[in-house]
Amino acid sequence: MDDAIDFTRLERSGPPGDLWPAIAGELDRRRRHRLVRRVSALAAMVTVVVLASVFVQMPAPTPAPGEASSSPEPWTLAELRAASSRLESRLADHRQRPVGGLELESLLWLEAELAWLDEQLADSPADRDLWRQRVELLAELNRRYADGDWRREMLLASV
């Protein structure tokens, strides 16, 4: 260090007065930028959580009257009658087709059930519960006839 240059005699100037405001401004700018980034990340997270909860809580697609449903639907009497009529016309098509021996017994049982329901409805034509049962029964009959068709086609294809 003996050879060191003595710089202590050099004048030491101070920084310009506008340097601190510039530093403070840059710190503020970075703070705002960080805040925006955090808010954006939070918003994205909230969006994901909300969408996830919406999907989790979203009710299953409402089945049309007559389709299998685990909970009673608040159908009006007119809607139940319309659904019943629609299912009955579809059932009429199925009834024209041959039925396999395997399905016959269950179909006959369901047809007897339908006849019994129709008798009840004749006495109480405005009973919504009876109409709902009729719609469910017609839907079940249609499904059984359709299943029978599918099995028959499979049997024919395997021959």
Next chain:
Amino acid sequence: MSLSSPIDDLALAALKRRCRRTQERVYRQYSQPAWTLAVRLSGCEARAWDAVQQAFVLAFERIGQLRKAEQFGFWLRRILVNQVMDQHRRQAGEQPEIAERGEFRDHDTALDLERAFDELDELDRQVVWLHDAEGMKHAEIAELAGQTVSWSKSRLARAREKLRNRLTAGEASARSMEHG
């Protein structure tokens, strides 16, 4: 006040909370030595301005990395020197900036030293200032410059020799003007 002066633990804790008043107080404490260092190393006030601004911003932003309050000054100095050296590396391929130098008509040892120092190559200026004025070790200078210790030593020796030659030439010239 120098860059080796410490801050206390309370100030460090306040800086970590990003307290603006403490930031300003710490800036006031270190701005003069930081400014001197930046001007001496870069040889240009405009570049010193950028380097000091960036150094304080980085120091306050990264204050969470600092464990000991007494090391704040050394830490800030390291960040500042890095900033100046980064500037130098970025501008290495560009046209050298013409330093604003006044006309030194009067003979004055301080002015001679100022002029001789300003005329040094930027790297020579950085090494000699960091070693002789800031008291940094060769290992530290070499690390900051991304060079070896022997590079720092030879650069320092050469810088000192150039300075002394210029100072001697200046004194001889002044004497001849006085007698002639």
